[in-house]
Amino acid sequence: MRIGILTGGGDCPGLNAVIRAVAKSLMRQCQAEVIGIRDGFAGLMAPEPLTQTLDWSQVSGILMQGGTILGTSNRANPLGRPALLERTLQNARQLGLEALVVIGGDGTMEIAHELAVQGLPVVGVPKTIDNDIAGCERSFGFDTAVATVTDALERIQTTGQSHSRVMVVETMGRYAGWIALEAGLAGAADVILLPEIDYDIEWVAQVCRERELHQRFTVVCVGEGAKPLGGQMTVERRIEGSPEPVRLGGVAHVLAAELQTRLQSEVRATVLGHVQRGGSPTPFDRVLATQFGNQAAQLVMAGQFNRMVTLQHGQMANIALRDVAHHHRNVPLDHPLLQAARQIGVCLGDRL
Numbered sequence: 001m002r003i004g005i006l007t008g009g010g011d012c013p014g015l016n017a018v019i020r021a022v023a024k025s026l027m028r029q030c031q032a033e034v035i036g037i038r039d040g041f042a043g044l045m046a047p048e049p050l051t052q053t054l055d056w057s058q059v060s061g062i063l064m065q066g067g068t069i070l071g072t073s074n075r076a077n078p079l080g081r082p083a084l085l086e087r088t089l090q091n092a093r094q095l096g097l098e099a100l101v102v103i104g105g106d107g108t109m110e111i112a113h114e115l116a117v118q119g120l121p122v123v124g125v126p127k128t129i130d131n132d133i134a135g136c137e138r139s140f141g142f143d144t145a146v147a148t149v150t151d152a153l154e155r156i157q158t159t160g161q162s163h164s165r166v167m168v169v170e171t172m173g174r175y176a177g178w179i180a181l182e183a184g185l186a187g188a189a190d191v192i193l194l195p196e197i198d199y200d201i202e203w204v205a206q207v208c209r210e211r212e213l214h215q216r217f218t219v220v221c222v223g224e225g226a227k228p229l230g231g232q233m234t235v236e237r238r239i240e241g242s243p244e245p246v247r248l249g250g251v252a253h254v255l256a257a258e259l260q261t262r263l264q265s266e267v268r269a270t271v272l273g274h275v276q277r278g279g280s281p282t283p284f285d286r287v288l289a290t291q292f293g294n295q296a297a298q299l300v301m302a303g304q305f306n307r308m309v310t311l312q313h314g315q316m317a318n319i320a321l322r323d324v325a326h327h328h329r330n331v332p333l334d335h336p337l338l339q340a341a342r343q344i345g346v347c348l349g350d351r352l
């Protein structure tokens with residue numbers, strides 16, 4: 001068997017753990033030849049495909065390594081470009097790939113789905129720090145990002161407390177508030193603002209004013225997709241050609257400026273940015289990534305294609321790529337963590 005593997009979209013901790021598990025499982029169980037495609041779909045769309053044959057030694061010792069040994073791209077997108085799509089399929093045929101394992105987020109799964117529709121046998125593996133892939137209750141990378149943000153919030157709190165400041169900390173997460181919610185709770189944020197709940201600036205200011213009287217400092221954890229009532233999300237840039245061209249970012253500065261006009265305390269903003277995507281995966285993410293990788297290899301060997309491996313009710317499962325493509329998984333408004341946050345007095349930006 002000759003199996004291709006690529007990592008697409010933004011990187012996240014645990015990608016190498018998946019590559020290792022897919023390759024080792026296929027090599028051990030069916031002596032497969034595993035071909036790494038370099039730089040995500042860019043490597044398969046290129047006039048000469050960018051590949052490297054992976055042997056056992058290349059996928060050993062990478063479990064705990066951040067990033068991806070294969071490289072990735074968040075711009076390479078053959079969708080809506082028939083000539084590029086045809087070249088991608090042609091390259092896969094020429095390489096003699098019997099299947100392609102695609103590790104990526106929702107944009108990557110949309111491309112994987114289209115390739116599957118066009119006849120390429122594909123198995124998807126869900127990756128993203130955002131935890132927003134449809135049909136998957138936990139994507140690897142998320143736990144590591146939450147740990148990083150939690151650590152940052154603890155550090156921000158001690159300096160904020162010393163200076164009696166309001167500290168606004170922005171997390172990634174795109175249109176889903178999972179990182180802000182879980183890290184905000186783990187890092188004892190006083191205010192957590194999510195894309196799913198539009199915030200009332202007057203109410204957030206009121207909460208900070210009350211804390212000015214007693215605790216004298218406030219930590220606000222805001223997801224990059226959060227927006228004020230009646231307002232817009234803060235867009236940092238557009239990346240043309242990317243499956244998801246909009247890049248959010250900067251809401252912490254917008255919020256800090258608005259709060260500053262309403263408060264006596266000094267307000268400071270910190271945008272955590274790509275630090276959340278870097279570094280070594282947590283033990284949880286290493287285990288999840290290993291399970292996903294092994295599960296993907298099992299699907300390949302069983303000839304079950306056009307599916308994505310997933311975690312459902314704490315168990316390995318798999319779902320059709322068509323049920324993943326073009327869907328997002330947001331924080332439901334009745335999620336128990338939202339209720340718990342409210343009940344312990346965390347402000348979620350609304351007046352509930």
Ligand code: F6P
Nearest residue numbers: 010074128130172173174247248
């Ligand atoms: O999807 C992962 C993610 O890190 C988002 O949280 C963030 O909005 C986006 O990617 C940033 O992408 P880029 O690295 O292309 O700026």
